[in-house]
Amino acid sequence: MAPTLPLTLVVITRNEAQKIARCLDSVPFAAEKLVVDSGSTDDTVAIAQAHGARVVHQTWLGFGPQRNFAATQCSHPWILALDADEFLTDALIDELQQRLPALMEGDAAAAILRRHLIYMGKPMRWYRPAVGEKMARFYHRDRARWSDVRVHESLQFQGASVTFNAPFLHDNNPSLVEKQLKVLLYSELKCRDWLEKKKSARMWQTPFVFMLAFIKDYLLRLGFLDGWRGYAISQTAANYAVYKRMRYYEMLQNPASRETAAEALTRSGLDH
Template identity: 35%
Template sequence: MSLRISAVVTTLDNAATLDACLASLRFCDEIVLLDSGSTDATLEIASKHGARIATQPFAGYGPQKQAAIELAQGEWILLLDADESLAEDGRATIQRELAAPRADGYRLPRREWLFWRWPHPATRPNWQLRLFRKAHGRMNMVPVHAAPVVDGTVIDLDAPFRHYGEPRLADRVDKVNRYSSGLVEHKRERRVRFIGLRLLLYPPLVFLKLYLGKRYFLNGWAGYFAARTQAFYAFLKYAKVLEATRDPGRGPRA
């Protein structure tokens, strides 16, 4: 009998969050975990949850997740990061939907950990494509922000999941610095236009979109920090591209 749902997770030293992630996926027909060299308790936790474990050196965000997807045997792929977990009502929603699917892919609402708190219930979530037919989906190869793309119909499904992100401001700043460096060559290859205008206008727009549009203001200083650091990330992405065009021999440094 063919498998219906394969949960797919990639890991590297994720012992702190993996237990909650895999516990939320126990309703799936299988859990496929592709590890890239963990030295903490990640693999022990995965074994405890009955995951089918494979290992390979890290190949990049998109290629690593695609390799994990190809190991899955289910018709449907539920793709989570090791610091994410599906809510209880999200599991029931997915099971009901896949009894009579209306689409080839589904965007799910992600609730973001904001430094020291979960967001206010009225804070708007980030919708991300995480559930799709294996035969219709694949990872794109965008550096850092690789995401699934689906050939077919994609709709929103109210099956929430949580992302336990960086617990400290220093961790968040370090991450946006690394990620922005990782995007420089990709953006240069795409020949991004109007970089000066983007530097001036895009960061404040990102801040307003989050702080007002997604109601991060309901979360006190944690919401302000989250919106401000995301705006800083928007600035760094284009500032580093401009820097690289002015000083191409040096290149970006994390």
């Protein structure tokens, strides 16, 4: 057994039975493991408890608010935030155990971890966002908080930070089917944020958005070096950039579609 450190591993979940055990078990040094579940109908809760986690139920608030709620439930002020489909490598476990005690005694606000992507069952090798993507995932809850957005949240802090070298892994979407379902959900959440901000639709930009997004990912971010997997991830990203704009335009033109879409997502189990 690895010696524990006074920190809380936090994972927010809904129907993550196939992934949650690997995530929780990859952080053997956490003094506390907390799962904040928003209504799983599979065995997520039972599996999380069997793997040492305390489970708290919270109706879904959006990614940012849900993470901020989770921080209030932790027994320790230092928090490691992972998603259920993420897990630490042995190299990162060793590095964290060696460096975290000194970090936690200082006045740093957060630590940056490097995330590597597993896509279509294999690690990406060249695509820039998938190889060593820097993400603030370890933080002191009194010195940092998550942005209050429904999706694509980020950790906000003003103080000092440190960066760790070894990666953690993101086993992204078992198939393109799951990816497309996530695109539907994330687009809906993003569009609702836009509605609150009264953003203009600017549909004239849409044809250029696809082209520029694809070129950025496939060429500038080196997706082409990962072969057809690089093409697939770049094309999917460009489609997402276009679809959320079309969906937002529809929300403005036909406000009734907001409710019917929400009902459709709920029936399909995609309301998170």
